[in-house]
Amino acid sequence: MDKILVHGGRRLRGTVKISGSKNSALPILAATLLTREPCTISRVPDLSDIHYMLTILSELGCEVERASGTVQIRAGKILTHAPYEIVRKMRASVCILGPLLGREHDATVSLPGGCVIGDRPIDLHLRGFEALGAVVRVSGGNVKVLADRLRGARISLRSKFGSTVLGTGNVMMAAVLADGVTTIDGAAEEPEVVDLARFLISMGAKIEGAGTRTITIEGVKELHGAEHEVIPDRIEAGTFLVAAAISGDGVTLSRVEPRHLEAVSAPLREAGFEITSHSSSMTLQPGSQRRPLKLDTVPYPGFPTDMQAQMCALLATTDGISVVTEHVFPNRFMHVAELKRMGANIELQNATAVIQGVPRLGGAPVMASDLRASAALVLAGLQADGTTEINRVYHIDRGYESIDEKLNELGASIERVKA
Ligand code: EPU
Numbered sequence: 001m002d003k004i005l006v007h008g009g010r011r012l013r014g015t016v017k018i019s020g021s022k023n024s025a026l027p028i029l030a031a032t033l034l035t036r037e038p039c040t041i042s043r044v045p046d047l048s049d050i051h052y053m054l055t056i057l058s059e060l061g062c063e064v065e066r067a068s069g070t071v072q073i074r075a076g077k078i079l080t081h082a083p084y085e086i087v088r089k090m091r092a093s094v095c096i097l098g099p100l101l102g103r104e105h106d107a108t109v110s111l112p113g114g115c116v117i118g119d120r121p122i123d124l125h126l127r128g129f130e131a132l133g134a135v136v137r138v139s140g141g142n143v144k145v146l147a148d149r150l151r152g153a154r155i156s157l158r159s160k161f162g163s164t165v166l167g168t169g170n171v172m173m174a175a176v177l178a179d180g181v182t183t184i185d186g187a188a189e190e191p192e193v194v195d196l197a198r199f200l201i202s203m204g205a206k207i208e209g210a211g212t213r214t215i216t217i218e219g220v221k222e223l224h225g226a227e228h229e230v231i232p233d234r235i236e237a238g239t240f241l242v243a244a245a246i247s248g249d250g251v252t253l254s255r256v257e258p259r260h261l262e263a264v265s266a267p268l269r270e271a272g273f274e275i276t277s278h279s280s281s282m283t284l285q286p287g288s289q290r291r292p293l294k295l296d297t298v299p300y301p302g303f304p305t306d307m308q309a310q311m312c313a314l315l316a317t318t319d320g321i322s323v324v325t326e327h328v329f330p331n332r333f334m335h336v337a338e339l340k341r342m343g344a345n346i347e348l349q350n351a352t353a354v355i356q357g358v359p360r361l362g363g364a365p366v367m368a369s370d371l372r373a374s375a376a377l378v379l380a381g382l383q384a385d386g387t388t389e390i391n392r393v394y395h396i397d398r399g400y401e402s403i404d405e406k407l408n409e410l411g412a413s414i415e416r417v418k419a
Contacts, residue, residue, distance in 0.1 A: 001391065001394065001417055001419045002379065002391060002394070003111060003416070003417045003419065004389075004396070004417075005389055005414065005415040005417060006161060006363070006381025006384070006388040006390065006413070006414050007386065007414070007415075008169075008361075008363055008382060008386060009381060009385065009411040010413050011246065011248065012248040012249065012411045013249045013250055013410060013413060014174045014251065015253075016251070016252070016406050017031075017255050018236055018253055018254065018255050019043075019045040019190050019239070020042075020143045020232065020233050021045075021195070021230075021232060021233040021236075022047055022049055022235075022236075023092075023165070024191070024195040024231050024328040024400050025041065025045060025230045026050070026053050026092045026095060027092075027170075027196050028195065028228060029041060029053050029231060030096045030098070030099055031099055031200060031285070032062070032073040032075055033057070033096060033100060034102055034176065035103075035203055035223040036071065036075060036348075037074070037225030038073065038074040038225045039073050039074075039226055039228070040070060040071070040072050040209055040225075040227040040228075041070070041072075041073070041199075041230065042070045042227070043225075043230040044070065044226070044230060045230075045233065046069070046071050046401050047397065047398060047399055047401055048272070048398045049090050049092065049398045050355070052086055052089050053090070054066065054071065056082050056083075056087065056096060057096075059074070059079075059082065059083050059086060060078045060080075060082060060100075061075060061076070061146075062075045062078065063076065063077075064418065070319075073300035078100075078104070079107045080104045080212055081107075082105045084110040085108045086275065088110055088112075090398075091120060091164060094122055094125060094170065095128070095169055096146060097125065097143070097170055098129075098170035099171030099173045099191045101145050102173055102176060102177040102178070105146075105149070106146050107144070107145050108143070108145075110141055110143075111143050116308065117160050121250075122167070122221050124159055124164045124167040125170045126159075127155070128167060128174070128184070129145045129147075129170075129174060132147070132150045132151060132155075132174055132175060133147050133148075133149065133178075134150065136419075139200070140164050144177050144182045145278045148408075149179060150177065150179065150219075151178060151179050152178050152179060152180030152182040152218075154182075154185065155171060155182065155183070155185065156185045156186045157171065157184055157185070157186045157188070158185070158186030161319050162188075162298065163186050163188040163189075165188040165190050165192060165299075167188070168184060168187045168193050168215070169193060169196050171184055171201070172184065172196065172200065172207065172217060173196075173211075175219065176205040176207070176219065176220065176223065178219040178377060179219055179224070179254045180217070180219055181213070181216060181217065181218050182217040183281055184216075186213060187209070187210075187212070187213055187214060188299060189212060189300050191211075191234065191260045192233055192299065193210055193215075194210045195230065198228070199228040200223070201305055202228060203223040203224055204222070204223045205223060206219075220232040230259070231282055233265075233371070234257055235304065235307060236400060237261055237282070237308075238261060238304070239375050239379070239400070239403075241261070241268060241282070241305070242278040242314050243407065244273075244283060244284040245268055245271070245288075245314055246317075246382055246383045247382045247383050247412075248284060250284075252281055252283045253283075254280065254281045255278070255281075256281060256282055258278075258281075258282050259281065262373075263302055263304060263320075264304070264307055265282070267293050267311070268284065270291065271293050271315075272287035272288070272290045272291050273286065273287045275363045286373070288322065292315060292355075293322045294322065295308070295311060295322070295324045295325070296324075296327055297315070297325070298327050298328065299324050301342050305327075305328035305329055307372070308326060308332065308372070309373045309375065310372065312344075312353060312378040313339065315355045315357065315370060316342075316355060316357065317344075317360065317383055318357040321327075321354065321355065321356050322354075322355040322357065323352060323354055323355070324353045324355065325351055325352045325353075326352075327351070330350070330351035332370075333348055333351075334369035334370060335369070335373035335377065336348055338367060338369075339347045339375055339377075341364045342362055342381075342384055343358055343361045343362045343364075343384075346358070360383075361384040361385070362383075363388040363389075364388060365391065366388060366389070366390055367391050367392055368391065368392045368393055369392075371385050371396065371399040374390065374392075374393065374395045374396040375399075377390050378403065378407070382412060
């Protein structure tokens with residue numbers, strides 16, 4: 001299994017180009033199932049999660065062609081049952097349920113299990129499908145959704161953790177071909193939901209309100225092929241902003257959408273860094289003094305859970321006491337034990353990490369446990385004395401396109417060791 005070795009202490013400087021968004025691309029690729037006509041999706045990042053999604057689409061019968069960042073998909077005649085062997089590798093496979101239900105009124109996928117960031121139910125997705133008139137059956141580890149016809153309905157996707165991002169996308173994708181009007185209350189407001197809605201609209205769907213808490217969908221008879229460019233990855237961008245904060249002497253991100261990053265740049269400014277934004281670029285300069293933070297992860301437009309681990313890596317060496325609370329995935333703290341092995345002083349109190357900044361971290365062998373935790377370990381390694389050896393790096397390849405090469409171009413010293 002590949003390892004990453006991060007030799008700490010190098011300063012970062014220069015410009016890094018941000019890739020297309022993984023979490024936008026995954027449901028958008030699934031949405032191509034809604035039409036028999038060809039669709040072309042560009043700025044699709046080269047990541048293992050994307051590869052799994054394209055494999056699922058091929059197994060369902062789609063013609064898939066990929067050339068660098070552009071994917072062409074034609075979902076002519078398709079199957080409605082996704083094979084377990086591929087589906088089990090990626091939780092986001094559940095987002096084929098909505099389009100298959102919308103088009104074929106029949107869809108089966110394996111139920112996603114828990115994952116290291118916690119129990120990850122899909123009850124809200126299923127509640128949405130039932131409200132549209134589908135029957136949900138769970139047996140043999142599979143979830144099957146079936147309907148004679150889908151009828152527009154008023155659906156609430158609120159949960160005690162806020163809304164659901166993939167659930168909102170799933171219900172939206174089923175509702176675009178339903179009879180009548182569907183209203184989703186408590187919809188997720190994330191930019192990835194807006195991007196999916198934009199793609200569906202370009203396919204002929206009638207959707208209003210994406211990006212707000214209430215989305216209205218007027219069902220249409222059929223959708224047609226379309227072209228779409230995926231939005232920039234705000235979490236990859238946020239991760240590079242934190243890298244720049246940790247050990248940068250002025251780093252610019254290009255091809256970003258600064259509006260999507262306000263919840264990340266605001267606390268970084270509060271922590272003492274200077275950030276300037278232009279229409280599609282952002283530059284972070286070191287400040288004269290770093291300050292600790294109090295952070296709470298919440299759904300968009302608040303501070304994202306997907307940036308929590310990376311911020312912990314920054315705060316680990318920020319003088320003073322920082323307090324970071326997870327409100328979206330209360331168990332998402334697998335990185336804490338690894339950061340502590342590198343010398344961080346962090347105490348976990350339920351879903352809150354209390355971080356007492358230390359002057360330095362030291363390199364150590366550490367284990368990547370999930371995607372964002374792995375990114376946090378790379379960031380910790382950048383500022384550590386000596387070498388940090390990160391094992392199980394396949395987690396990082398699920399969601400960061402060439403993170404090692406991109407950081408090296410900025411001046412880091414990172415090696416990938418093939419096992
Ligand atoms: N939830 C339920 N019931 C459901 C669905 C969700 O209770 O039916 C709960 C979850 O357990 C969680 C909260 O609602 O506590 C939010 O989960 P959400 O459904 O929004 O998560 P998701 O759509 O499955 C996406 C991203 C995650 C990101 C979350 C939150 C994709 C492929 N994944 O997951 O990204 O953390 O939204 O923003 O879009 C990552 O990229 O590293 C990642 C984990």
